[in-house]
Amino acid sequence: MTRLTAATLGALPASVWTPRYDRAAVRPGVVHLGVGGFHRAHQALYLDRLLEAGAGGEWGVCGVGVLPGDRRMAEVLAAQDCLYTLVEKHPDGHLTARVVGSLVGHRLAPDDPEAVVEALAAPGTRIVTMTVTEGGYNASAATGEFDASAPAVVADLQPGAPPATVFGLVTEALVRRRARGLAPFAVASCDNVPGNGALARRSFAAFAGLRDDALGEWVAREVPFPSSMVDRITPVTTDADRADLARHFGVEDGWPVVCEPWTQWVLEDAFPAGRPALEDVGVQVVGDVVPYELMKLRLLNAGHQVLGHLGLLAGHTYVHEATRDPLLRELLVGYLEEEGTPTLPPVPGTDLRAYRAALVTRFGNPHVRDTLARLVEYASDRLPQFLFPVLRANLAAGGQVRRSAAVVAAWVQALERDADGVGPVDARRDRLVAAARRSREDPLAPLADRELFGDLVEQPRFTGAYRAALDSLRTEGPRATVEALVRGPLG
Numbered sequence: 001m002t003r004l005t006a007a008t009l010g011a012l013p014a015s016v017w018t019p020r021y022d023r024a025a026v027r028p029g030v031v032h033l034g035v036g037g038f039h040r041a042h043q044a045l046y047l048d049r050l051l052e053a054g055a056g057g058e059w060g061v062c063g064v065g066v067l068p069g070d071r072r073m074a075e076v077l078a079a080q081d082c083l084y085t086l087v088e089k090h091p092d093g094h095l096t097a098r099v100v101g102s103l104v105g106h107r108l109a110p111d112d113p114e115a116v117v118e119a120l121a122a123p124g125t126r127i128v129t130m131t132v133t134e135g136g137y138n139a140s141a142a143t144g145e146f147d148a149s150a151p152a153v154v155a156d157l158q159p160g161a162p163p164a165t166v167f168g169l170v171t172e173a174l175v176r177r178r179a180r181g182l183a184p185f186a187v188a189s190c191d192n193v194p195g196n197g198a199l200a201r202r203s204f205a206a207f208a209g210l211r212d213d214a215l216g217e218w219v220a221r222e223v224p225f226p227s228s229m230v231d232r233i234t235p236v237t238t239d240a241d242r243a244d245l246a247r248h249f250g251v252e253d254g255w256p257v258v259c260e261p262w263t264q265w266v267l268e269d270a271f272p273a274g275r276p277a278l279e280d281v282g283v284q285v286v287g288d289v290v291p292y293e294l295m296k297l298r299l300l301n302a303g304h305q306v307l308g309h310l311g312l313l314a315g316h317t318y319v320h321e322a323t324r325d326p327l328l329r330e331l332l333v334g335y336l337e338e339e340g341t342p343t344l345p346p347v348p349g350t351d352l353r354a355y356r357a358a359l360v361t362r363f364g365n366p367h368v369r370d371t372l373a374r375l376v377e378y379a380s381d382r383l384p385q386f387l388f389p390v391l392r393a394n395l396a397a398g399g400q401v402r403r404s405a406a407v408v409a410a411w412v413q414a415l416e417r418d419a420d421g422v423g424p425v426d427a428r429r430d431r432l433v434a435a436a437r438r439s440r441e442d443p444l445a446p447l448a449d450r451e452l453f454g455d456l457v458e459q460p461r462f463t464g465a466y467r468a469a470l471d472s473l474r475t476e477g478p479r480a481t482v483e484a485l486v487r488g489p490l491g
Helices: 006-011 039-041 043-051 070-077 111-123 151-156 166-179 196-211 215-220 239-247 290-313 319-322 326-343 354-361 372-376 379-386 388-397 402-417 429-438 458-475 479-488
Strands: 028-033 061-067 086-088 095-100 103-107 127-130 186-189 228-231 257-259 264-268 284-286
Touching: 028 111, 028 166, 039 043, 039 086, 039 257, 043 061, 043 095, 061 070, 061 111, 070 103, 086 239, 103 111, 111 166, 151 166, 151 196, 166 196, 166 215, 186 196, 186 458, 196 215, 228 290, 264 290, 264 429, 264 458, 290 319, 290 326, 290 354, 290 372, 290 379, 290 388, 290 402, 290 479, 319 326, 319 354, 319 372, 326 354, 326 388, 326 479, 379 388, 379 402, 388 402, 388 458, 402 429, 402 458, 402 479, 458 479
Parallel strands: 028 061, 028 127, 061 103, 086 257, 127 186, 264 284
Antiparallel strands: 086 095, 228 264
16 A cells, blocks of 8 residues: 655556656646645646646646635645545446646645735736635626625725635735736636636626725736636545545545546636647637536536436435436436527537437446535525526526426425435525425415525416426425426426
């Protein structure tokens, strides 16, 4: 058994791919905010590939843990010289392992915000990437407005306060770069939100404007915010994953990352200060990300919500179990074909039929062991981003909405059943549960939350389908409801 560090790379078995470039010569040109499993399975891997090709020496990554909960990751990375093992789980059961070396530094903002700001402000930093979750932009899902009253934002804006949020850290670094005559870095969101570049621009400019009106205008005008679409199913690492890595490959890694073989990154080409040649290692660098983004959000991410909410009620634990349940699989395929796809524009170079088939295959991979509970976490952030746009588009076009409405009903049903805090993980849990419990007397009570639902409560075709699904879930049960849904409209 070999403990993973820079000194032990040469002792790892030949079955493990290890960096063949000189990590000591790699300079950080990218700072990434929010180093978790997805970043390590995705953006860091692409840059590792570039370094392997001998073309990325100035594009190493300095990672940043933004939250106190990121401490454990910081400790593991420090102990392993920022190395970690990426394990791909293939549908036939075989595993491949690769040690990724593109992460060449890590900072923990709660311990040393000044070090983070200076890493961002360093002359070599030309790109800042982020995976801060769908809810990390502090914006209303219904209106897109930045919440200036959020306690963390208010605290960051106090005179002399050390920055603690991504907004405070990035804005302070931009102020310093400007004062030092350095061009602003590009800020690239890698989160699953529609128009993530535009959303990031609005949020960061709004925060900067709270510091100073002119600063906010400068950020909005001068800082590049390229959009991106990212895709790779990356479940939470478990002790079983660590044990598998040790058993199959002889590697002791405190926090490996596991994922499916599929990976995709579509990136808007908007980097005035320069960028790595990511197109040479499989990234689709394009002028317009929107078609690819909508495809992924409305098919993969919304499809996950279909499986997650109804699959949990039907008694499943894992995504592959729900996908292999004939009823749920038929429900998923019906959603993809008849509700998600009709809302999409043409996607250049993409066969949507093949893409949908690939999604079902990916979801059914039994070795990834992604949980349905993970898919439905923070649903009050995810549903408005993934599923509600599909609902609105189909309502406007006269398209089908019954499956999407049933997902909302299943969410409400799960919240209604929540007891003693054991239920869906959500930042808005208390108010959501209270509204769901009122739904016994008033089924539309949860939909009255306009921050989340906007005007959907005023759409009778949606509310009718939602009420029919909610009533069926309560009286007939989840399996009978799904069976009725795949046959046609309920009620």
